[in-house]
Amino acid sequence: AQSVTQPDIHITVSEGASLELRCNYSYGATPYLFWYVQSPGQGLQLLLKYFSGDTLVQGIKGFEAEFKRSQSSFNLRKPSVHWSDAAEYFCAVGALRRIKAAGNKLTFGGGTRVLVKP
Amino acid sequence: SQTIHQWPATLVQPVGSPLSLECTVEGTSNPNLYWYRQAAGRGLQLLFYSIGIDQISSEVPQNLSASRPQDRQFILSSKKLLLSDSGFYLCAWSIGGTSTDTQYFGPGTRLTVL
Known part of the structure; x- marks a missing residue:
């Protein structure tokens, strides 16, 4: 069964500092990986995704993530954090399936809440 | 472009009351639809x-049920809510x-059962 671990429940970072959020996944087949962001009381917004190809993926809002197969990781980074980046971040893993009947389900990590200090 | 709507946005219900949450998608046909709880x-x-339509898979045994009466409508229900x-x-x-x-997410519904 697939699983996702986000080891850090909370991270506090100063505005302008760099941010890195960790994500480790477990899946036997070829994974596809996502990072979503959730502002308080809101739905989830897709930041970026990795399916194949270049292992460094660029997303919206200045975020990037690097897929490292050997470490089963897909860490999210941002060089300089803005106060508006305070939110909860979710990593998710899905499987490459070729039939609609599988439903393309995703497994989410527990989330990392990011607090930004002025 | 595609949009997804959920309503109501917030709901406060007593224990034992029924529940119906609705989700609709616009701008696409034959989507896969999902209900999550956080x-x-x-x-x-x-x-x-x-x-x-009418093809629902349940991931966890629980007090809830789901239905899809139309292609772009997904309903989450309960006959008797629990805390x-x-x-x-x-x-x-x-x-x-x-x-x-x-997967693209809707704005969510905050449910409080008292």
């Missing part, structure tokens, strides 16, 4: 997914039929 301080738990049903309910959709579908 309990306070916890991650997302997939409750149901649907690949077509443990409180949480934030998210509906999501993805393009059906491809193997690398991104």
